[in-house]
Amino acid sequence: MLMPYFAACKSGTYVENMANTKTTLNIEKEGEKLTFHSEPDCTAPFVEFDCVFTPGAKGPGFHVHPKQTETFYVVSGKMIGRIKGQKDKVLGPGETFVVPPGVIHNFSNGSKDQPLETRITLEPALHFQWFMIEAAKVAIHEKSSRNDISLLPEMAYIMWQCRDEQRIGGMPVFVENMLIGTLAFIARITGKAKKIAPKIP
DSSP states (O other): OOSSEEEEETTEEEEEETTTTEEEEEEGGGTEEEEEOSOOOTTSSOEEEEEEEOTTOOOOOSEEOTTOEEEEEEEESOEEEEETTSOOEEEOTTOEEEEOTTOOEEEEEOOSSSOEEEEEEEESOTTHHHHHHHHHHHHHHTTSOTTOGGGHHHHHHHHHHTTTTOEETTSOHHHHHHHHHHHHHHHHHTTGGGGSOOOOO
C-alpha cells in the first residue's frame, strides 16, 4: 500500500499521510488549502485544522454550526470575519474571531496581494472533519469547486448526513430540509453518493 496515499488533478490535490494521520486538501479552484493533523473523531472535545486562502479568496458563504463554537486564529495575513447583522471585523496576525453556536457567519481573505493563514478550532468536533474532507475530495476528484452546480447532489448528500451540525445561513430549516433532502435522494438513486465515504459513527 502506498504511504502516503496521493491523488491529484488540475483543480487540486488530496494527500493523506497514513503514518502521522495528516490530511491535506488543496482546492485550487477555490484558492483554499486545508490541513488536518489528526484522524476524524466525532467524540473528541474539539477539531483543529489549518486553513490557507490565496490572495482575494472569498471563502465559504454564510453558514451556521448549531452545536459548535468556532474559533479563528490568524497566523498571517488579513482576515475579514462576518457575523450576519453585525459590522465586519478585520483581523491581523495574533488576533482571534470567535463564533458561538447558532450564529450565522463566514470569513474571507481581506487582502488581494497576500495569502491568509488561519488555525480554526471547532468545539466539540462532531462530524465536521468528515464533512470537510468528503466535500473537498469530491470537488478535487471532479476538477471543480464545491460551489459548482453540477456537484449539488453530492454536496447535498454530505450536508444531509450532517444536517443537525451544518446549516445554510439564513435559510428556513424546513426549506433547507426539503431542498437538501431532495438533492441527497437524487445522489443516492443516481449512484453519485457511492463516491462518498460512509459517515463516521
